[in-house]
Amino acid sequence: MDIDDILASVDHGPGASPESAALDHQLLTRFWVAERAVSEVLPWPAPLMERIMDRVRTQIETIEDLAASSESTLPTTANTHNPNLNLRLSILQTDLARTQYIVRSLLRARLAKITKYSMHYLVLLASRNKNPASQTQSTASSQNPNQQPEDSVPDISTLTDLAPLSEPESSFLHAHQTLLASHYAGSFMGAFPRQLRRLDDNAGGTSMIQGPELREVVFVRCLGAEVPVVVGGEEEEEGNETGVTMRMGDVWVVRWEGVKAAWGKGEVELL
Helix, strand or coil, rough: CCHHHHHHCCCCCCCCCCCHHHHHHHHHHHHHHHHCCCCCCCCHHHHHHHHHHHHHHHHHHHHHHHHHHHHHCCCCCCHHCCCHHHHHHCCCCCCCHHHHHHHHHHHHHHHHHHCCCHHHHHHHHCCCCCCCCHHHHHHHHHHCCCCHHHHHHHCCCCCCCCCCCCCHHHHHHHHHHHHHHHHHHCHHHHCHHHCCCCCCCCHCCCCCCCCCCCCCCHHHEEECEEEEEEECCCCCCCCEEEEEEECCCEEEEEHHHHHHHHHCCCEECCC
16 A cells, blocks of 8 residues: 555545545645735635545544554554554644645635735625615715714625635624724724714725735746736726737746736646
């Protein structure tokens, strides 16, 4: 039994194989690198993460069973009954630690961006709700003489489309921003005039909401035969962008907004 067979033994899903486990780990690693490379929150890969977490749970159960059987075996007969037990246990623990590190680092990177741009993503999610009643309620809230900062936090509890966030992330996002707005109100914003207490104020053409920078530069490697890259300067009008073509294996430094669509199609990977 080689290492691939040992790792595949904890994956009992349909079509499970060493190749499928290796592919999922490669996709997870690529998504982790991409999440750390850009300032915006990338769409949550729900199917991939479900497979990864199922494999992690199975690995933990397998490791616990192997550890229990190892402790119940006498030292003098351990090598006779199962000489590969300790090796198998060590390989599974190492692979589990590797996966857990990537998942923890990925979640921390996403939470850091969610907390930094919390109001931006709340407004983004709420803008998909076209319910006139909610818009009327928001307008009435903005005219409330007792307006408080937490009143400007959109309610996203009824939304079904939470992209790019997962459901737990959206719950965390709303709770975090509500607590932060309440803290602002108690600390200093409660003393402001009513019209200055909203966290989404855009009076004078200047928005208080800070969003991620899409024009940041990233390193990308081309995975397709020919991949178009949008290139546009600040002085160019919308719709007049120029384009160039990357070829397989090329590594370029480009703006994220120019390769975002190609990344979503899997035609490029971030480095």
